Amino acid sequence: MPKLLASAYKELLLLTRDIGGLAVLFLMPLLLVIVITTVQDGSFKTIKQNKIDILLVDKDKGEVSQTIHDNLRTSDMFNIIEQSNENEAQKLIQNGKYQLAIILPENLSNDLNLKIAENVDGILAKFGVDESEDLPGTIQIEPKEVKLFFDPATQFSFRNAIKSGINQMVSKIETKSIYKAFQEEISEDSNEEIFDTESFIIFKEIIPNSGKEAMIPNSTQHNIPAWSLFAIFFIILPLSINMVKEKNQGTFVRLRTHPVSYATVLGGKAIVFLLVSLIQFALMLVVGIFLFPLIDLPQLNISGRLPLLFVVALFAGLAAVGLGLLLGTIAKSQEQSAPFGATFVVILAAIGGVWVPVFAMPQLMQTLSNLSPMNWGLNAFYDVFLRNVGFIEILPEIGLLTLFFIATTFIAIIYYKRKNAV
Known part of the structure; x- marks a missing residue:
């Protein structure tokens, strides 16, 4: 445990010394969700109100x-x-x-x-x-x-x-x-109404909610979870870049001379960047609750949902951390990790339903979306935000995110051991 905490402390020092990196991690996602929500909410108002x-x-x-x-x-x-x-x-x-x-x-x-x-x-x-x-x-x-x-x-x-x-x-x-x-x-009397011309069949829109109060989805309910996931998975860039820097600067060589396993090193990184992902999500919620009403956007309603929301964010953060650890282990240079990481996150977001709803995609893309961890996390967020489900109902998505973290971390450890075997 002391070794794991020491590894996490080392990662925290590296992260806090990069002010520009912190700004990208925390401020850019907030700016992104504000801009996207404003644009989409304006479109909704054009159709519904104006x-x-x-x-x-x-x-x-x-x-x-x-x-x-x-x-x-x-x-x-x-x-x-x-x-x-x-x-x-x-x-x-x-x-x-x-x-x-x-x-x-x-x-x-x-x-x-x-x-x-x-x-x-x-x-x-x-x-x-x-x-x-x-x-x-x-x-x-x-x-x-x-x-x-x-x-x-x-x-x-x-x-x-x-x-x-x-x-x-x-x-x-x-x-x-x-x-x-x-x-x-x-009819002899032209004023006499023989036929009832009112519609016999009418339509009634109902949101099935098992007796619970259902939320009406709006631009905020859709964008906060979607772009929170995008921001969470974008941590694979600084995570993998830091790992590449350590390899190029010889830090990993010095770590190998100490009685510290590679799993412990990765565990320290996982703790710090998992904390980063939770802070990102908390900031997103703060923006949706307090800032959006001030700029004439729908307020985010999280009444009674906060614990489950952080549970989903936690496991989504684990999946993102696992992907970042794998990328940082395999990449040999920043020129490999940075472009690939950014492009891969965009691809996962595209097929995961962050930009375009999955139901609007072609059948092939709908099938591929099931392979994206962003899709699993997004479905779990929508279950909590819009469908008012409990912990049991989101277990399948949480399970997939957990398995993804375990698989990517395990592959990273096996790859490192085989590459550095004497």
Whole structure:
């Protein structure tokens, strides 16, 4: 134990003498999470809170177009700007001044009513309700196109959401028109409502939480755990670089002359850098709880979750330390350890779901994400932050992180012994 503490003290001295390295370890992750969360929260607010300006070119001027106009205006998403010229609207969209333009075709209301009346008369005639024997001939009515002009820079998901919403709106208008036509044909009182046109099937969004209070995920709940993991795993750079320096400066040679095992040397490094990872995580939580509300970002809610959060951070730190010990043992120079370490962390973050959610990845990348320790840690954090689980539920992820630490440390010790065997 005294040897392990002495090794840890030596690592602490090396770390505290590098002021620039400490700044990178603690300040840069905080700056990163603030910037990323601010950018993403602004995007969320644009979609959820601020109305989007859209152009509406109404060539119909009828009942259907008025209904569409009213539905768009009463929605919480759009601010309607009327435009009379279709070509001008297209230019404004192409130039990026607006994201969407809706073009309602001529005679939309009239042709829709004619088509519905024709279908209703045909149905009633087949059932013998319409007693008139001379039915008018079938009128060829061309389908109407509601044109949607999108800004080329608009995201594909936004386009699909808008098209789906417009399609549902038009379908509802058609359904009500059909009900109205039937009512006029079979009822003497035009004011009497025979058909209930309200939607029978409705949707209710529920977050399954086993009776516990579920948190509504926002930019803070997603970014604090994700970029905390990124910062924790970035400690492999200073850890591996310090180990390479010791080898190049002859410190390892002097350590070999003392009765100290390589496992003890690695244990001292693990203790110090594990402490660093926990401090990084604590600073992230402080920023999310106290700083974010001051800069108009959602506050991080950790009520009742703090112990489990630090448990996940502890084991994520162990996995990062194990990776750093392995890299520092194998690398022969800083030119090897620094670029490889930085690139490898970015790759682990990319396939682990830190940047892009795993469900949005191709199937191959979703499979590969299961191999990333960042994905294990991120799932454990999400379980605690968003799903309100207990310690038992996060044991699989914690187990994987622990096995990763044991495997990488064991490989580092075996590699060192074989390389330095006499």
